[in-house]
Amino acid sequence: MSRTPRTPRPPRTSDTPGRRRSTHRVLPALALLTLTVGTLTACGDNDSAPEHAASAAAPAPAPASATASPSSGAGPAGVSKLRMITNDGHRLAFHVTPGTGDDRTIVLDSGGGEDSSQWKDLVPKLHAATGATVITYDRAGLGKSDVVPGPWKVESAVDDLKAGLDELGVTENVTLVSHSQAGEIANYFAKDYPRMLSGAVLVDANLPPFFTDEQIPRLVAVSKPQVDAAMKDPDKPANRQLISTAEGFAPAHQEFHKVTWPDSVPATVIVSEKTPLDGSPEDAQHWRDAAAAFTEAGPDRTLVTAEGSSHDVPKDRPDLVLKEIESMSATEH
Template structure:
């Protein structure tokens, strides 16, 4: 799933697969990522005593310390984790498809300074400073990489995931496998199971078919290899994902962008509906709308994410 490729700008994919056509043709199939005004609204979705209420006041904290790089081995490949020390719960920031840890370069130090929490960002396999792994992208492998990194860092409890876009899939499977590790999660326009109906998945597969073939004719670069890896097996993976449920005991806040990742009204409405249905699944979930924001919420409305994280920390005590 990706955003538009513009001349003389690096590719900034948001939803690899879902918007792959945009990356290959330069025609926007996703909402543009442009800075916008401030503004905040909360949807009428369910709220919980753990997550609702006024924004939490930041705990007193010392000035944020610069993040240190830790290379972690998982099997035959290395992964780059960037750690800013602080208290628990730890905030683990996971970028969307095609993005590495640099996506959070402004938000990570801000969260560290305002909350005093440990902040971790990392590069998934094939991104940033992490090694490439041949073959199709599999969410199970991404979960294994994240778990290996957190284990090596000694962070196996009191974790809050902050997961953007495709990282919502990693978060869902991670939470299902390791619910006791998590204090909660903030899903930032996250890719969630409810969205991937058979009809929607088939539509995405059909839209991507020609573009994938075109991409195969392009020079092989790290970026094109990652796009092809993510597109490989997309349909079966997401039909299986549609059957997965977020664990009831793990609180979650779903932040949905006002524009959504889509320009087509039907797809945009399905995206909103899926987020609403996710929140209705348990009383410890909140739905927040990032007003005047594209899918790129971390850049358009970082304040919404900071507030949601603050509320999650407040609920955790």
């Protein structure tokens, strides 16, 4: 697959901050395991907490129309269709809005504890603006996808995404959009399958430079009270997700720190002004520095600051996210 290189752009700052929301919630620890309890907050509606996103029980069997073969298509253009896909013994929910003729595909991967509904307001705008096929999906244990017991493993998450795209017949020209914890999936996916990707937009995403030997113990320590509290009610969906993320966190992120993004895949890095560590200036600066280091480490990477935004950039600055996805998707290949 060939592409016309994008002209590298200097770091920039967004110029039209979105409306600040008056309702606040504590950022779930499972998003990053990077919060100081009671001091780090994110803007968002109460109903966006992970309790509504995670599913405690396995979904009911999908109707025949939702399990059709890839050759049957995904429904009329502009209309999202549910496809239940089985991988390694569990089912995953993929939501496909077919494009208007070209072969571009935009895949939206949600942050920690969020299911595909995180993107519900953006999908129709993105589809209308680009004409590309737009795919969202629920990672295991979230939304309509089956629960997979045990620790959360990024390798399994990558395998689930790849299996879903394969089943849908998507093999190239993918723009991958990843928020928060999904940044880990994006980094491994880009490393393993660079030819599938035409580009990526990493939205306040977990990036390898952040997870240093000094930072990892801090993240584990500050999240421990919430993890301990979650273990008292492990069947609660949000608690289950937090516990699974916390298991093996240190060794997993020591390995993540070593992952290298391929030079062949252009990337736009959006970093929130407040960062997910707004209550700790030292950690917040480390978050910003990691985004800058990632951007500077290879060609064809751009750093954008989302002014006025909390970590929840898709809700606080959907205009900016839409703009950057449009720009990346429009790159010639």
